[in-house]
Amino acid sequence: AGSVGIIIMGKTADLTIVQKTIIDTLHKDGKPQQVQIAKQVGCSQSTVSKHTNRKLCGKEKCGRKRCTSSRDDSSLERIVRKRPFKSTGNFHKVWTEVEVSASRATTQRQILDMDFKCHIPLVKTLLNPIAQWSKVIFSDESKFCISFGNQGLRFWGGNREANNAQHLKPTVKFPQSVLIIWRAMSSAGVGPLWLIKPRVNAAVYQEVLKYFILPFTDKLYGDADFIFHQDLAPSHMAKVPKPGSVTLGLLCLIGQQTHQT
Numbered sequence: 001a002g003s004v005g006i007i008i009m010g011k012t013a014d015l016t017i018v019q020k021t022i023i024d025t026l027h028k029d030g031k032p033q034q035v036q037i038a039k040q041v042g043c044s045q046s047t048v049s050k051h052t053n054r055k056l057c058g059k060e061k062c063g064r065k066r067c068t069s070s071r072d073d074s075s076l077e078r079i080v081r082k083r084p085f086k087s088t089g090n091f092h093k094v095w096t097e098v099e100v101s102a103s104r105a106t107t108q109r110q111i112l113d114m115d116f117k118c119h120i121p122l123v124k125t126l127l128n129p130i131a132q133w134s135k136v137i138f139s140d141e142s143k144f145c146i147s148f149g150n151q152g153l154r155f156w157g158g159n160r161e162a163n164n165a166q167h168l169k170p171t172v173k174f175p176q177s178v179l180i181i182w183r184a185m186s187s188a189g190v191g192p193l194w195l196i197k198p199r200v201n202a203a204v205y206q207e208v209l210k211y212f213i214l215p216f217t218d219k220l221y222g223d224a225d226f227i228f229h230q231d232l233a234p235s236h237m238a239k240v241p242k243p244g245s246v247t248l249g250l251l252c253l254i255g256q257q258t259h260q261t
Helices: 017-026 032-043 044-057 070-082 089-095 104-113 127-131 202-221
Strands: 136-145 178-186 194-196 228-229 251-254 257-260
Touching: 017 032, 017 044, 032 044, 070 089, 070 104, 089 104, 136 202, 178 202, 194 202
Parallel strands: 136 228, 228 251
Antiparallel strands: 136 178, 178 194, 251 257
16 A cells, blocks of 8 residues: 655645745755645645745745835934924824825824834923022121221211311221121021121031021921022032031022032
8 A cells, every 4th residue: 555645735824944944945956846845845835836936036025015215214203303292193294295105004103113102291380580589598698897886977077077087987907896697588588697607617608508598498498499599609619528517408509500519
């Protein structure tokens, strides 16, 4: 009795990698008959014919070809980046005006393939200059020279009598009685007066920020945002080279610059 070969019929997509490799090898070796290849591989003759015509003739896969080129895709990407707040319909209208033939669904699919996603804009409150400056806290020290008995003196005399010794007011360049008062104010209120040392250095300024400014801002603003204003004095800009110094994290306004103190 003769042996009967079993041929498993199937489509080209059902071929395994081994079967495709065998078909390619036999076809390159010059196997003349597709029937013999089909029997050896275990598939139909039409499957072998479709595979050889598609694979060996340069055909990648079946299906509809792309209607746009890479240049068209780059043009669409530029359109989306230039008009981020427009809709897909507007993108499609502008894109097809440059001789690109594509449907609206193709336009949307191409946009998604470029990793673009539709987002809801974050909300940011618009503030006018008055509202912005209302968040600023102005703070600085003031020097008061104390002298007794000659405050607000006036005298009556002619124009030539101003330089007379009896009409002069005694004073010194560096008076001994000097008070340095720190104060702060904003649109939300006025802070108390803080008596500090006559010599203001970086360490004294840090104490003022910690024990005067921060309690004052907590009382006025609580958890709300504010901007602390300071000038370019060396004691304000210097860093305290001291272990364990506290970083207060105040948002400071210096002219038109902002930085963290």
